[in-house]
Amino acid sequence: MTDQRKGSDAEPTTHFGFKNVPESQKAEKVAEVFHSVAAKYDLMNDVLSGGMHRLWKRFTIELSGVRTGNRVLDIAGGTGDLAAKFSKLVGPTGQVVLADINGSMLKVGRDRLLDKGVAGNIEFVQADAEKLPFPDNHFDCVTIAFGLRNVTHKEDAIRSMLRVLKPGGRLLVLEFSKPTNALMSKVYDTYSFAFMPLMGKLITNDAESYRYLAESIRMHPDQETLKSMMVEAGFDRVTYHNMTSGIVALHRGIKP
Incomplete structure (x- = not known):
């Protein structure tokens, strides 16, 4: 993962897809990917998941326990799918913060939600997930959907x-x-490394960005590893739910 060194004085490296890059360069490279895909992000999500991403997000909403008056932070909130749903749940006495490190994605999300007329209780913040610019003990719920693997x-x-x-x-x-x-794993690998870049090329004229996204999925920690990371960070009652044969997992943890 991170902190791979070629020599004692070398800058730590991390993975960018299947490539190793200096840690200081990863955020910029990820930003380039999402600047490229932002305008067609929703369309590509529907095409590449067959619309399944909407079901995965719906389950996330159901498991969140968010209710009227809550304060919710949606990290890597992108085009605002979760934020729009949370906005209705928390109502006028609650607040949703849609945070994304990428300005292009944040703009698409803001414009999309304003067009839908659901942004009254939503704040848009450009923020780094590693250094969140919010007070301690501030939110009732924090979500991050399809964003952690890029951190x-x-x-x-x-x-x-x-x-x-x-x-x-x-x-x-x-x-x-x-x-x-094993069978699903083989099918999914073929889908990820052949179909995803092809559709990226056809729809956005950008195969490379979608090749990175496929590679980043492969490099992301598996279910048990991510569960352990959350426990080690200090979360209690950490569980996960596999969806679509484990292609996607929803992890949930409680702050003590």
């Missing part, structure tokens, strides 16, 4: 999420994971 220092991000949660608050991490059977 350079995942452990730092998870600790930052713990810090901003209120005691008893929930973290939900929705992310691609490891298929639970």
